[in-house]
Amino acid sequence: MSATGIGAPVRRIEDYRFLTGRGTYTDDLNQPNQAHAYILRSPHPHARIKGIKTAKAAKAKGVIAVLTGADVVKDDLGGLPCGWQVTDRHGKPMVEPPHPILVSDIARHVGDQVAVVIAETHQQARDAAELIEVDYQVLPSATSTAAAAKKGAALVWDQAPNNLCYDWILGDEQAANAAFAKAKHVAKVDIVNNRLIPNAMEPRAAVGVYDAAKDHYTLHTTSQNPHVIRLLMAAYVLKLPEHKVRVNAPDVGGAFGSKIFHYAEEAIVTWAAKKVRRPVRWTAERSESFMSDAHGRDHVTHAELAIDANGKFLAMKVYTIANMGAYLSTFAPCVPTYLYALLLAGTYTTPTIFCEVKAVFTNTVPVDAYRGAGRPEATYVVERIVDEAAKVTGIDAAEIRRRNFIPRDAFPYQTPVVVQYDSGDYQSTLDMALKQSDYAGFEKRRAESAKKGKLRGIGLSTYIEACGIAPSAVVGSVGARAGLYESALIRVHPTGSVTVLTGSHSHGQGHETTFAQLVSERMGVELKNIEVVHGDTDKIPFGMGTYGSRSLAVGGSAMVKAMDKIIAKGKKIAAHLLEAAEADIEFKDGTFSVAGTDKKKALAEIAGAAYVPHNYPINELEPGLEEQAFYDPSNFTFPGGCHVAEIEIDRDTGVVQLVNFVAVDDVGRVINPMIVEGQVHGGVAQGLGQALLEGCVYDADGQLITGSYMDYTMPRADHLPTLKVSTHNTLCTHNPLGVKGVGEVGAIGSPAAIMNAVHNALAPLGVREIQMPATPERVWRAIHGARRAAE
Amino acid sequence: MDMSGEYRIEASRDAVWRALNDPKVLKQSIPGCDELDKTSDTEFTAKVTAKVGPVKAKFGGKVTLNDLDPPNGYRIVGEGQGGVAGFAKGSAEVKLTADGDATILHYDVKAAVGGKLAQIGSRLIGATAKKMADDFFTRFSKLVEKGA
Numbered sequence: 001m002s003a004t005g006i007g008a009p010v011r012r013i014e015d016y017r018f019l020t021g022r023g024t025y026t027d028d029l030n031q032p033n034q035a036h037a038y039i040l041r042s043p044h045p046h047a048r049i050k051g052i053k054t055a056k057a058a059k060a061k062g063v064i065a066v067l068t069g070a071d072v073v074k075d076d077l078g079g080l081p082c083g084w085q086v087t088d089r090h091g092k093p094m095v096e097p098p099h100p101i102l103v104s105d106i107a108r109h110v111g112d113q114v115a116v117v118i119a120e121t122h123q124q125a126r127d128a129a130e131l132i133e134v135d136y137q138v139l140p141s142a143t144s145t146a147a148a149a150k151k152g153a154a155l156v157w158d159q160a161p162n163n164l165c166y167d168w169i170l171g172d173e174q175a176a177n178a179a180f181a182k183a184k185h186v187a188k189v190d191i192v193n194n195r196l197i198p199n200a201m202e203p204r205a206a207v208g209v210y211d212a213a214k215d216h217y218t219l220h221t222t223s224q225n226p227h228v229i230r231l232l233m234a235a236y237v238l239k240l241p242e243h244k245v246r247v248n249a250p251d252v253g254g255a256f257g258s259k260i261f262h263y264a265e266e267a268i269v270t271w272a273a274k275k276v277r278r279p280v281r282w283t284a285e286r287s288e289s290f291m292s293d294a295h296g297r298d299h300v301t302h303a304e305l306a307i308d309a310n311g312k313f314l315a316m317k318v319y320t321i322a323n324m325g326a327y328l329s330t331f332a333p334c335v336p337t338y339l340y341a342l343l344l345a346g347t348y349t350t351p352t353i354f355c356e357v358k359a360v361f362t363n364t365v366p367v368d369a370y371r372g373a374g375r376p377e378a379t380y381v382v383e384r385i386v387d388e389a390a391k392v393t394g395i396d397a398a399e400i401r402r403r404n405f406i407p408r409d410a411f412p413y414q415t416p417v418v419v420q421y422d423s424g425d426y427q428s429t430l431d432m433a434l435k436q437s438d439y440a441g442f443e444k445r446r447a448e449s450a451k452k453g454k455l456r457g458i459g460l461s462t463y464i465e466a467c468g469i470a471p472s473a474v475v476g477s478v479g480a481r482a483g484l485y486e487s488a489l490i491r492v493h494p495t496g497s498v499t500v501l502t503g504s505h506s507h508g509q510g511h512e513t514t515f516a517q518l519v520s521e522r523m524g525v526e527l528k529n530i531e532v533v534h535g536d537t538d539k540i541p542f543g544m545g546t547y548g549s550r551s552l553a554v555g556g557s558a559m560v561k562a563m564d565k566i567i568a569k570g571k572k573i574a575a576h577l578l579e580a581a582e583a584d585i586e587f588k589d590g591t592f593s594v595a596g597t598d599k600k601k602a603l604a605e606i607a608g609a610a611y612v613p614h615n616y617p618i619n620e621l622e623p624g625l626e627e628q629a630f631y632d633p634s635n636f637t638f639p640g641g642c643h644v645a646e647i648e649i650d651r652d653t654g655v656v657q658l659v660n661f662v663a664v665d666d667v668g669r670v671i672n673p674m675i676v677e678g679q680v681h682g683g684v685a686q687g688l689g690q691a692l693l694e695g696c697v698y699d700a701d702g703q704l705i706t707g708s709y710m711d712y713t714m715p716r717a718d719h720l721p722t723l724k725v726s727t728h729n730t731l732c733t734h735n736p737l738g739v740k741g742v743g744e745v746g747a748i749g750s751p752a753a754i755m756n757a758v759h760n761a762l763a764p765l766g767v768r769e770i771q772m773p774a775t776p777e778r779v780w781r782a783i784h785g786a787r788r789a790a791e
Numbered sequence: 792m793d794m795s796g797e798y799r800i801e802a803s804r805d806a807v808w809r810a811l812n813d814p815k816v817l818k819q820s821i822p823g824c825d826e827l828d829k830t831s832d833t834e835f836t837a838k839v840t841a842k843v844g845p846v847k848a849k850f851g852g853k854v855t856l857n858d859l860d861p862p863n864g865y866r867i868v869g870e871g872q873g874g875v876a877g878f879a880k881g882s883a884e885v886k887l888t889a890d891g892d893a894t895i896l897h898y899d900v901k902a903a904v905g906g907k908l909a910q911i912g913s914r915l916i917g918a919t920a921k922k923m924a925d926d927f928f929t930r931f932s933k934l935v936e937k938g939a
Contacts (some may be wrong), residue, residue, distance in 0.1 A: 110906060130849075130874035287910055388922035695890025699913070701903055707910025 005521035007672035009586060013527070014512045023251040026205040030222045031279035034207070035064050036271055038125035039282070040115040041130055041291065042107030045141035045702025046154065049105060049114065052132040057117055060131055062124030062158040064276050067268075068115045069104025077271065080262055081236040082328040083266035085479040086166050086337050094166035094359070097157045099327040101237065101264035101271075108156060108326035109363050110704050111291030112458045113264050118276055141363040141497075141702035145195075145323040146300045148360035156361040157327055163360045165324050165333070170172050170341040170417060172353035176306075177354050179315030183306035187388040190567060192771045194403065194697040195323065196300035197290055197712055198370050200507075202253025202294060205283040208252075208269030212277060215721030216244050219270045223249040224259045224505050225545020226537050228482070232262040232330070238271055245270075249535040251502070252507035256686070257369040258293045259507065260547045261330035265292075282421045290707045295696055296321035299336060299377050305350075305385045311395045311731055313404050315352035318344055318381055322359045325366035325770010332368040333359065338478055339374025339466070343747020345415035346382035347426040347464045347640055348404040353416050365703050369547060370687055371747040380772075383752035385463045385770070388758065395637070397756070398434055400464050402427065412733070421638045423730040429664045430462055437662040438624070442646070449750040455783075456659075457761025463751035467741040468553030468732070484649035485632035487541040488558035490519070492625040494606025494611035497529040505534050506557035508682075509743060510675045511551060516735070517671050518556055522563050524590020525602060541628055549741030551670065553637050553732065559624055561629035569625065570606045574619045576610060577601055637740040639733045641665035643684075643753035649761050654780030656692055656758055662724045663749065667738030668732045680725045683746015689715040690747070691754035694774045713773075766790060792917050795899040795923060804887050808862035810935045811885065820931040822923050824847070833859065833933045835869060839871060841879070843904070843912035843919045848876030853935045863887055877906020881920075896932075 004010050007507060018022050055068040080099040087093055102113050119125035140154035147153055147165040156163055180186065207220040213235055217240065221228050230247040234240045252259060284292065287767045301320045306314040322336035341355040372379075386404075390397040405426045406413050413421045434440070443459045451457035469475075474485035487503040500519055516530040533539055543555070564762040567587050574592035575582040593600035606748045609616055610625040645658035663680050671678050693713040697706045731738030751772060758774045759767070765786040770778060795820050800807055810816040818827035826838040833856040840849050845892060852871030859865045870880040881902035888895045902920050904912065912919070 041877060041906070110910070132874075133872075145932075287907060291910060364906070488935065699909070701905070701909075702903050703909035703913070705909055705915075706911040711914060765813075 004527045005671070006671050008672065010513055010517055011662040012510045012670055012675065013516060014506070014510065020531050025202055025251050026207060026220050026222050026252060026755045027159060027598040029207050029250065029285045031207060031209055034279040034281050035118050035120060036125045036270060036596070037282040038117045038119070038129050038397045039113050039121065039265065039268070040117065040129045042110060042114050042202040042527060043145060044107060044138050045110050045135055046156070047107050047136040048139060048313050049103065049107060049134060049434065050137050051135040052115060052606050053126055054115065057128040057131040057704050060124070060128035060371045062120035064120070064278070064576065065118045065272065066115060066128070066132065067102065067272060067275070069100060069102040072100060073104055075271070077267070078236045078237060078262060078703045079451045080456065081232055081716040082333065083330045083481050084334040085481065086168055086333040087479060088166040089169045089563040094159065094299070095160040095164065096328060097159060100710050101267045109365055111365055113327070115254035115266055117278055118272055122477050131432065132296055136513060136706060138627065142612070143362050143364050143698040143702045145298055145321055145360065145362065148323070148362045149358055150319065156363055161336070163362065165328070165343050165359040166359055166738045168337050168359070169425040170356065171352070173354045176315045176317050176352050178353040180306040181306070183314055184309040185307040185389070185392045187307065187385050187392050188301050189385045189388050191301050191381065191384055193297045193301065193508050194612060194690060194694065194772045196296040196370055196694050196760060197696050197706070198256050198258035198293055198296060199714055200254035200256060200258060203284040203286060203289045204259065204263065204265065206269045207281040208273035209279045210273040216246070216425065217273065217417060218246045219266055219272050220250065220687055221245070222252050222259050224255050224507055226505065226535055226546055227503065227542050228535050228545055229262050229266060233267050234268065237267040241709070246538045248537070249505055252505070255373040255507040257296065257373055260545070261294050261368055264715070265308050265458050290712070291365055292702050293368050293598040294368035294530040296367065296688070297377060298367050299383055303381050303385050307389050307393055311393050311400050311403050312349040313348055313389070316344060316350050317383070318355040320355070320357045322357055323367050324360055325362060325364045326581060327366050329366035329368035332366060335369050336377070340378045340419050342419050342581045343375050343378035343464065344382060345381070345417050347406060347424070347462050349406055350404070357589055364698055372465070372744045373681065376687070376690070376745065376751060377749045379461065379463040379465070379748050380752045381652045383463060383756065385758045387459070391763070396736065397460050398430065398439060401430060403462065404456045412603045419636060422635060422733040424464070424638060424640050424666060425728065425730050426462055426529060426640060429641040429666055429728050431632045432726070432728055433644045433662050433664040436664065436726070437644035437646065437660060439644065449648055453651060455569065455651060455761040457647050457757040457759065459645045459753045459756025459758070461749045461756065463749035463752065464528065464638055464640035465714065465744060465748045466638055467549035468633055468735065469550045470547030470636055470637065471634055472632050478667065479749040482544065483632065484544055485630050486555040486558045487543040487628065488562045489541050489624065489628040490559065490626060492566060492603065494608055495524065496602070497565070498523060498605050500530060500532045500559060501540045502532060502534050502559065503540055503545065507546070509546065509551065509679070510672070512780055514552060514675055515556065518559060519740045524588070549566060549743035550656050551733055552737065552739045553741050554592065554631055554633050556737055556739060557633070557735045558629050558631035561631050562627045564623060565627035565629060569621065569627070570603065572617065573606050573609055574601050577615065598685055634734045635733070637668060639665060639667045639740040639742065641745065641749060645750065645757040646752040647757040647761060648753065649758070649779060650748060653781055654776035654778070656779055656781065657687060658719065658754060658776055661721060665726055666726050666729050666740070667744070668729055669738040670727060671739070676727065677725045679742045680746040681701060681723055684723055685715045685720060686747045687718060687750030688754060691751040691774060693773050693775070695720070713772055729746040792902045792920060793900065794896070794917070794921055795926070796923065798896045798928045799890065800894045800896055800935050802894060803840055804862045804889045804894045807887055807896065807935055808933065811865070812856070815901040815935050816931065819848065820927050822926040828887045837871070840881045841923070846876050846912050848873035850853055853879060858872055870939060874895070875906065875907065877904060877908040879908060897930065898924070
């Protein structure tokens, strides 16, 4: 390992500009003669728009234009498309309602876009929006996930009876029932995967520019996948040819999935820029983000696990209702199906699994992928029910996991839920985590806490996830309307420095460092001579972007393919220059040499010869040294591991404090251990947020009442102890780097570990199920409810 | 959000009842009321500036008087649009009973807010509504007692 190559804890190259305030974010991209957009949003969860009077707003100071749903209809714009079609249990496609960028008839959630004002300043646009008179006829609304499909619930869409988007199953319920009939024990859980609001540090923003001279559009936007946005916006919404549209996603300040999706505001500013012949910009206010960014999770689940006399799992049945919100966001339908049910085997040999998912529409903000997307929900179901299994069988929580683990030597392992795991070592990650957390000494610590009047609990989560998303043909066969390969273009310049153009997008992950290390290692080029470029569709090859912990496993593999092409071409050039056979040329540490001789040429010399081809095999070889590659993975990757959480509860206040947290993750080959550790830290903080703090609440009238930081609690530094993070890695067997991915593991594994610890602490009081977020109020009520029941 | 309260007003029930139907008295009593115009015997249009926590908004809306039962009471219903701040709506059952020369005014209020007001101010709406009701009836009592 070199000091900067694979495995080196190189400091993040991009942090210099971020920490010195020199990042360039969408909101920084001021345009000459720009105008400002303000979006008027529905204050009602469900209301018919009987009329909109815009005349006063249009005459207000500084106003350039006021646009409504009628203009969208007049201009024949399309709606926001959905990128995944789930087929239900009867073979019918899901109900897929329209998703207009400005509603013209009915607003379907608080925050739905009703009109846009374009003005000289943001304040003028905002003030003018006050003058728009909308005549709303308020309609009954449905917001509860659990109640949306019940009789009497208000209908969000006429075409979706019982508010059902789809009723989907995986597996054979009869076979599962047969296994349950033979069970010695049955564990049951009823759990809620709480609805989360993403809250990236940088709010969403979009700047639309129209160049009339070239009839060309540019959209600068806060996106994780600029080419996907260009495709969806150009082809489906604005109906423009893609070569006339550039999408640029510059520095993006956090996303966590919420910036994958194509949002109305992106199309609105691009459309409006041509209408007013001026650049149009929009940046979400924080309270606007709360009611317009796609939310995450929001499942209600009943699950049962059949267990034999030896504590072996026989079968599992899972019944989930998943909230889609009012419209289908870009990837929403796949989250509670293919990113959820396929993970229900966990790290265990459970032979039979049945899963039913009913996706429902409600009068709420659309719900879509959020860090982990489906996999935290699945992990929570599996790891909670395994703990419940430990309880009903009287077997220790670590021991029952050990008895049911997929053995080390069983890989590749075909699960009963479609996917095949390529590698893993769950015993070792468990053993390491138990040792590091002093699991054996827990009862002593519990007794010490009890002396202080505190309840102490310990919890495990031996999770798995599927990432490195995804084999195109596989996802295509189950409804994806996109391929999920990645692109890379490696450009070796005439003097030997390298530009790496990638379809992946970095919004906090440190790609500019990780990718540079990867290229440095393979090409023998110093880090300072490598630049990673991403985000601009005018520069990079068509790429699918960053989500599902795919950037290194898929994007990095594309780079390897491109570098292999460069090296192969370099060998041909070297063979010519060194007058040797191509087969005798070796490439190592940036140098081409003739095997067994001291004859060699540096990469820079080869590049020089390629761009100044005076002495060059010009008849067989093109000049230049740049290569492009697309990599389509042959399988998902399967990071996994063990998280151990230890918590203390104050009986009087119900406050849960995480006092110890150990993560031993298997993320495949590590390129930069410091970045891996940072990713786990951030993920665990978000997992703690879900477990203890964050919960989106709509009141009975359909109003979003957790719409600011006064009511929606984000994790802070003092919520977290020093995390003990390490890895025990097995290599992915099907990508050239052996990497698996680390972006989501922290958020996937940790909520179950923390909540198992909370349950462990409260179990002696007789508390059975407490839902996330385990806020002080909920915990206090559980403690005192149990006390009253006992009296 | 529901709340109720009672006030003792040193005036006859008839005087209180008249004041309850007098737009001039109502306008002076409603906190932040910029305009109140009678459009029929039981309908008014109103413009009110109100602040809920950090959200300040001008509400434009309609007020109607229902279930009139002179001089025993009525139900007053209002609904206002606050532009980008959202909306507020509410109703109050007002009952008057004589207590010697004075009158006991009892009210039951139901109120709801939506949009940004609910998003940011839901936790504060109870306190705000209580304060507005207190302000209203304090001013109203004074005006009636002065014989306005």
